[in-house]
Amino acid sequence: MKDTVKNLKTVTKPIMKKDAMSLVTGKPVYMDDVVPDNCLIVKVLRSQHANAMVEEVNKKAASMVPGVVGIYTWEDVPQERFTMAGQTYPEPSPYDRLILDKHVRYVGDPVAIVAGENEKAVDKALKLLKVKYEVLEPLLDFRKAKDNEILVHPEDNWKSLCPVGADNKRNLCASEKTSHGDVEKVLSECDVVLERTYHTKANQQAMMETFRTYCYMDTYGRLNILSSTQIVFHVRRIVSNALGIPKSKIRVSKPRIGGGFGAKQTVVAEVFPAFVTWVTGRPSKMIFTREESQIASTPRHEMEMTVRIGANKDGKIRAIDLYTLSNTGAYGEHGPTTVGLSGHKSIPLYNVEAFRFDYDVVYTNVMSAGAYRGYGATQGIFALETAVNELAAKLNIDPMKIREMNMVHEGDIMYAYYGEKSNSCALDRCLARVKEMIDWDNKYPCRDMGNGKVRSVGVAMAMQGSSISNLDVGSATLKVNDDGFYTLIIGAADMGTGCDTILAQIAAEVLECDVDNIAVLGADTDASPYDSGSYASSTTYLTGKATYDAAMKLREKIIELGAEMMGEDKEKCEFDGSKVFYPESGKDVSMVDIGTKSMLNNNITMELTESCSSPVSPPPFMAAAVEVEVDKETGTVDVLDYAAVVDCGTPINENLARVQTEGGIGQGIGMALFEEVQYTEEGRMMNNSFMQYKLPARVDYGKIRVEFESSYEPTGPYGAKSIGEIVIDTPCPAITDAVYNATGLFIREMPITPEKIVMGLIENEN
Amino acid sequence: MIITVNINGKNVTEDIEADLILLDFLRKHGCYSVKRGCETSNCGLCTVLMDEKPVLSCSMLAAKADGKNIMTLEGxxxxxxxxxxxxxxxxxxxxxxxxxxxxxxxxxxxxxxxxxxxxxxxxxxxxxxxxxxxxxxxxxxxxxxxxxxxxxx
Structure with missing residues (x-):
């Protein structure tokens, strides 16, 4: 740890989140707590078919329901396509959406919007709408989608803005090939080459607050959108594209958000009430039911990954070849970008002579995928880390040892990570520590408990990024107020992760004041400086850097004004957080007086904004070791102990970093053991409630233990990197490894259900 | 139908529709701490105390609270x-x-x-x-x- 980190007063401290007491006492701070009663209720009628043309919508009976204000179908909405993915312009996700489309492409695709004075009227109208469909054959198998004769997007006004290898006439949302070195040559020289195919399913973020948006027209005739979103600025652009109205007519802000995990990095609810309010001039709101959030949202991309991995007999890994097939579903939100992480954030964990990474992203007639914590890295790391564990098993090498031999270290060039150098990496220390924490040497591979149950251990490593390099913009505005307190205005969205507090800690550290002395406002497109938003593990690293820069510059301003008040040379004055002073004379002027002066006969602007982008995206690293108990009779897997050590650079707030890690691991355990989006043969989503879609409850696993082994990232604020996403990446491969060590079975499709274990064991016996 | 419910120590008498859910009734009366997370009694977000016992207000009719004492976090x-x-x-x-x-x-x-x-x-x-x-x-x-x-x- 750098000396500079040791001496910090606010950064690294486990400071309580600024909004914590409001949240734990149940104050009305979320969208549906703060909107007026008189707003229109907006709901949509959803398609019952996976692929169909809407021939006719008979609105007659529905329109006569008292209280119904408007019923809109595809003829009523603009016909310019757009994407709902919250990404920087020009968006890599294709423009393949309309607010309502004549062609409905999955069970749940909206057919009509109904707005009414109350929920009962709207529900009744939805029941009375009569839709005539021309039902088409759906394309449901993503392995058969590329070049299939059924086209999910046959339309001519489909558009791809970026060269991502998209072609709607081939059902391709994206396609690319990358490599370094001669993979085939190196593989041909290896003693062992393993080829394995892995499959991860779509998963729901399942944040506790479903998608929701409130809209109204303000005094200036502008459309105001209050939405539970991670991306206020992207929402402004997307709604502008969707409605065909100027961005200058739209303001977007967010209240407290009841969780996001990437789900709210896509526009899901916003366009419907925005359309209704724009057309009727009346306030409206749309609140997704849990069923809608399950069947018509933006889950993790289903992926099938084929790994070829080559090594010498001694365990030296020499080449990795990965092909990923990703299922983007009916629309391409985040399709071209998530897939990239399946290779670019898995392969660089190992130093290899050569790699190849090819992928296709295909359209099918299921719900569109989107952004979910981990964003493709989770899928790729499951595949590659399991392949490494399979290789270790084949070579009869301890999976800890094969990692120790091959893993990336500080200073290494990561060729599969865009050639970036690993400037901060404590992965070796993370791995060594989890090995101790789980008592690996005594527990590996397993112990038969003598009652049909086996206890075993498993290991995995992970990496992610910190913001999107050369693309994301983080910004912070800081200003001095009377009494000398500060306001920090951001465009990043605190979705429960605590970024309002973390960024205030960074500002307080620089300005040498208490965190309570910094009021935080965000995010509001009219008031906040531009920020890409809270996604891609960017906020602490990038918006944190902007906050640091802004605070450093504000210090200079404070000194300038203080010096002017004393009539001294600013170059010779200093600032200690409470006063500006002139050491030579002992004169000083307090921060309170500087605050007052800033509002009285003043020509020095005491407010400034800093923005920054980063040429690099420094990866956080992580190692995890898990102990499980497998019941060989029933196939049940119990996670007894999950030990994880994270290198997120300097943890700005250790409490929040720890809870992020525990929460991410909890979600990852869900993905590994329970959670799965399943469809019927007709393409109807089966897990449409929390009855069928099993989130882990607190009785579903044992303990999670988290420690930190910090490196110091020179480009981050106080040495910080990201933590939000990496923490979901290890459970799938670590638990898969442990299950192998207990049963001799590598389960290559998530989740690891008891059926898969029992059937596998029966197959092995035969 | 007319019900009388004691919400956080205060009696509320109201003519309600028979299918009104307790959760919606409570939010209508300012108890915004009561949240809907799932609609299927799986998530616990809508937990309130009815005569001292925890119940899921998303899966209970307001009518069933007639004559009962309801406590929410507001109280x-x-x-x-x-x-x-x-x-x-x-x-x-x-x-x-x-x-x-x-x-x-x-x-x-x-x-x-x-x-x-x-x-x-x-x-x-x-x-x-x-x-x-x-x-x-x-x-x-x-x-x-x-x-x-x-x-x-």
Whole structure:
């Protein structure tokens, strides 16, 4: 740890989140707590078919329901396509959406919007709408989608803005090939080459607050959108594209958000009430039911990954070849970008002579995928880390040892990570520590408990990024107020992760004041400086850097004004957080007086904004070791102990970093053991409630233990990197490894259900 | 139909529609801490106390509360703050959306158990889902709260 980190007063401290007491006492701070009663209720009628043309919508009976204000179908909405993915312009996700489309492409695709004075009227109208469909054959198998004769997007006004290898006439949302070195040559020289195919399913973020948006027209005739979103600025652009109205007519802000995990990095609810309010001039709101959030949202991309991995007999890994097939579903939100992480954030964990990474992203007639914590890295790391564990098993090498031999270290060039150098990496220390924490040497591979149950251990490593390099913009505005307190205005969205507090800690550290002395406002497109938003593990690293820069510059301003008040040379004055002073004379002027002066006969602007982008995206690293108990009779897997050590650079707030890690691991355990989006043969989503879609409850696993082994990232604020996403990446491969060590079975499709274990064991016996 | 419900110590008499859900009735009367997370009695966000017993208000008709005493977090602000401080000190509140239902059930638990074991805690709160915290921080908060309560006696 750098000396500079040791001496910090606010950064690294486990400071309580600024909004914590409001949240734990149940104050009305979320969208549906703060909107007026008189707003229109907006709901949509959803398609019952996976692929169909809407021939006719008979609105007659529905329109006569008292209280119904408007019923809109595809003829009523603009016909310019757009994407709902919250990404920087020009968006890599294709423009393949309309607010309502004549062609409905999955069970749940909206057919009509109904707005009414109350929920009962709207529900009744939805029941009375009569839709005539021309039902088409759906394309449901993503392995058969590329070049299939059924086209999910046959339309001519489909558009791809970026060269991502998209072609709607081939059902391709994206396609690319990358490599370094001669993979085939190196593989041909290896003693062992393993080829394995892995499959991860779509998963729901399942944040506790479903998608929701409130809209109204303000005094200036502008459309105001209050939405539970991670991306206020992207929402402004997307709604502008969707409605065909100027961005200058739209303001977007967010209240407290009841969780996001990437789900709210896509526009899901916003366009419907925005359309209704724009057309009727009346306030409206749309609140997704849990069923809608399950069947018509933006889950993790289903992926099938084929790994070829080559090594010498001694365990030296020499080449990795990965092909990923990703299922983007009916629309391409985040399709071209998530897939990239399946290779670019898995392969660089190992130093290899050569790699190849090819992928296709295909359209099918299921719900569109989107952004979910981990964003493709989770899928790729499951595949590659399991392949490494399979290789270790084949070579009869301890999976800890094969990692120790091959893993990336500080200073290494990561060729599969865009050639970036690993400037901060404590992965070796993370791995060594989890090995101790789980008592690996005594527990590996397993112990038969003598009652049909086996206890075993498993290991995995992970990496992610910190913001999107050369693309994301983080910004912070800081200003001095009377009494000398500060306001920090951001465009990043605190979705429960605590970024309002973390960024205030960074500002307080620089300005040498208490965190309570910094009021935080965000995010509001009219008031906040531009920020890409809270996604891609960017906020602490990038918006944190902007906050640091802004605070450093504000210090200079404070000194300038203080010096002017004393009539001294600013170059010779200093600032200690409470006063500006002139050491030579002992004169000083307090921060309170500087605050007052800033509002009285003043020509020095005491407010400034800093923005920054980063040429690099420094990866956080992580190692995890898990102990499980497998019941060989029933196939049940119990996670007894999950030990994880994270290198997120300097943890700005250790409490929040720890809870992020525990929460991410909890979600990852869900993905590994329970959670799965399943469809019927007709393409109807089966897990449409929390009855069928099993989130882990607190009785579903044992303990999670988290420690930190910090490196110091020179480009981050106080040495910080990201933590939000990496923490979901290890459970799938670590638990898969442990299950192998207990049963001799590598389960290559998530989740690891008891059926898969029992059937596998029966197959092995035969 | 006309019902009379005592909400947080105050009697409310109202002519309601027979299919009105208790959760919606309570929110209509200003109890915004009561959240809807799932509609299928799986998540625990809508937990309130009915005559001292925790119930899921998303799956109960308002009519069933006729003549009953309902407590929400609005009526238990002191307890919420006392215990909630321990959650906040862990950073375990995170997005906060599940907190009111969770804390209602914790309050109910401590009215039933003086010193619950880890297993009893997990079982009692099994129906309170949280997607952010992974539950560990909530458990630390409960244990520290119990330790402090014990020390104070």
């Amino acid at each position: 238990l602000q002191k307890e919420a703050e006392e215990f909630g401080t321990f959650v906040a000190n862990q950073g375990a509140e995170q997005c906060g959306f599940c907190n009111p239902g969770f804390i209602m059930n914790v309050i109910a638990m401590f009215r039933e158990y003086e010193n619950p074991t880890d297993e009893e805690i997990k079982e009692y709160l099994a129906g309170n889902l949280c997607r952010c915290s992974g539950y560990e921080g909530q458990m630390r908060a409960i244990k520290k709260f119990m330790a402090e309560r014990k020390g104070a006696k």
